Amino acid sequence: MRYYLFLLITLCSMAAHAEKLRIHVWHQMIYGHRQVLAEVLKEFEKQNPDITVQATYRETEELRSGYQSAAMGGSGPELVYGPSDQIGPFATMGIIRPLDEVLGVDYFKQFDPLAAPTFNGKHFAIGDAVGNHLMLIYNKKLLPVPPKNSDELIEMGKKATIDKNGDGRVDQWGLVFNYTEPFFFAPFIPAFGDDFIKDDVKPNLNTPALANTFQFILDMRDKYKIIPKECDYETANALFKDNKAAMLINGDWSWGDYKEAKVDFGIARIPMISGTGKWPASLVGTKGYSLNVNMKSPQHQEAAVKLLMYLTSTPVQLQFAEKVGILPSNLDARDSDIVKNNPLLKISADIMEVGHPMPIVPEVRAIWDSLRIQYQKVLAGSLTPQAGAQGAQVLAEKQIAEMNEVLKPDAGAYVLKAIFALVILGGIWMSRKSLVAFVKGFQGPNRFAYYMMLPAFIGIFAVIVYPFFYNIAISFSNFSLRTFQDWSLVGFTHYVNAFSDPKFYSLFLKTVIWTVVNVFFHVTLGVFLAVIINQVMPFQGFWRALLIIPWAVPQYITALTWRAMFNQEYGPINIVLQKFLHLSPIQWLSQPTTAFAACIITNVWLGFPFMMIVALGGLQSISHSLYEAARLDGATSWQRFRHITWPLLMPVMVPAALLGSIWTFNNLNVIWLVSNSGEPGDQTHILVSYVYKAAFNLYRYGYAAAVSVIIFLILVIWGLGMLKSQYQKETK
């Protein structure tokens, strides 16, 4: 007996031991930082043998949306790590916890105030580093001393912009940076006289300062020609690493990269604007840890807090500082020799002095978005700087209002509930005979058919039909940023808004153009190639397999590949245009029309093989005797195509084209990935990508659901019409 008891106790303790607490952390650290994180977590697990930590990397945007949905579903990681500007939205949604309750008010005093930002008077995150700010990084080999003011910047930039071999192409640039992104351009705005956000919340965009900043960038690009016509982050980075750019504006996170590439670089403040005598103010932020409101148990909470304190503690911060060169947020850590003797960190701290703290309220997202849209329009030449600044203010105010809107149920809500009830009752009443027949069917003569279908339809119901109705409910609700936890049905507002917005109609028009152009090319190219393969080519199987390739490659890989191929500086498309056709390079991705064209080209590439295969199948089913008879009658090849091939191919191509149009109409991937979520200036959106953005970037779930229901209705009505006319043709 005692023996058994002993065994039992051992087993229990083993089981208890086996059940370690598992704490999840989601973060968005870049590659080098991730490795340090892995090391310090290993150390933490050694110190706390009862806890295991699971660190998961997520790209910034994905971390945001993924965490939102996870927390809403009542789960998610215990700790979430990210830039401070996600605190505002998360706290507003009520999915992260105030830390004051668990850590005590005095805990935060050991940190740089920048690293312990408050939102509505409470701390929601602790930063492990301060910085994330932009600076001028210069290549010492090409430029021994950095410019002090903007006049010098332009002078030095002009000197450093060189066409070495005289082929009309610049081989070395004066300045490069990801200038189409507002974050990289924002430091200049206050230097021209005015902040772009007032009192931490209000957009202040319709100012001469903003217009002058727009003009300044345009001048650098068009008048002084010291920055490339098109330059994204990757391009700027590559040019600088290849010693093909004298100066670069980038943040403290990038140093490691340049050290590894063995660039001899120095850092300095972004040059003072000569006209105003003010320094550009980089946004200084923090990245830090927040606590999920959903905890599996008090033990999890305790372990998560322990981990949070560990990750922001002095030794861990020093380890990061030493290995990847971040500026610690812990004041003790900042006093250590590791930090004090690091020349980069010293200059960095000096640059931060003229910096501004990064605002964390959710409204900032709308301000960035409006700024980006208008700025890219100005860069593409479709707006003057003044009009751009004015428009940005209007747009930002509108977006903030939409984002903060909390709809109250109006009379529509009652009408709606009544309609819902009526529809459900009516549906049951109308289909009562069918329902009875359905239930009886399981015993009737057709029961075999019922059992055969049942599993598939349960699946379809669970995965498509039920979520679909869920979405319809959301489309009538006030589900958005401020009602994340408790939304309710409010009425028809979103539908009214959608239909009264002129943007909806222009997007619809663009979607129709997108669909028609794409499907036209898919079908014509498909039929053309199929005819050739079927009639002319030897080794049919070989050609068929070769031309099928675009269809086989996963779409997200394709889209990103084409985006790289359209790159103005490095993309093979422009290189071919220049080298072999002697044309000037096309700025594919920074002009709305060419960017849209780039999306179409990509999608044509993706879609023609499907139509080709369908057409091949159709062609092979046409009997040869028809052609022989026609030949005997002396029909030309065009006549044979027109009177035999085409009419016999139609019944195959029409359903395929119908399905193809539906897929193209709803194709989010290509637009989203090729144009980098609608760039430039939100002008490449089609309806679905616009819906996606409204829901997942601007928190307007209700509105997005309403527009997607409208998309659905458009397609159903159109599809019904097509089917009907096809049916009539066939019965004639």
Place this chain on the structure above:
Amino acid sequence: MVKRLLAWVSILLFAVFSLYPIVYVISVSLRGDNAFQTQSLEIVGPNSTLKNFVSLFTETDFLLWLKNSLIISGVTTFAGVALASCSAYALSRYRFRGRNMMLFSLLTTQMFPATMLMLPFFIILSQLHLIDSFWGLFIIYSSTALPFCIWQMKAYYDTIPRELEEAALLDGCSRWMIFTKIILPVSSPALVITALFSFMSSWSEYVIAAVVLQDPQLYTLPLGLRSFQASLATQWGLYAAGALIVSIPVLILFISISRYLVSGLTMGSVKG
């Protein structure tokens, strides 16, 4: 003669058009450390190296992702083919109340923007505790590809003469035996296509997997590849090498069954 020449020229042009992006990815994957940026059009440059492929297998969890993806795609394909072939048979051979309605509603499921189903998916799955489990993905993947697959299979079954079955019925075969012994074997082109679509829908799906799978031990290939792309510093070499390896199984699959593809995709609509 001129026509023949034109045909050759245009087919070669299109071969380049369809192959080039792949060649481009190969070339990026072979470049050394710094990246996809070069202004030369060479595919294999002087600095080319297989380093990226080596580190893909030695330094990352690529094999783990591969295993996960194979499990998920395998189960999805099997379930998809089983469900689609059964229900399509019923829709093809039997006339019952609500049949047309069902066929049409299958088509309409393609008309709703799929991304908007994400939110409800997530809420449902977390209520069923299927987050961070392959089961959630099995259910979603095998069901989302179903409408297209059912249509496809039904169109194919419609072309199989009923006389085949009637003879067997007279011989005393059960319906299930007729289905498995007679119908399925002659439907191989359509089955292959259904399998292909089910496989593809899970092999390259990213958005849903990103929400459902939160534990890196469960990552699929697309999720793993995506982790090479940090917000501001993409490891292009690794990404390209991974992208190639992800595409290869699908490419082989497509090429080896392209013969079936032609008959499977169109038989139904031609004769039906």
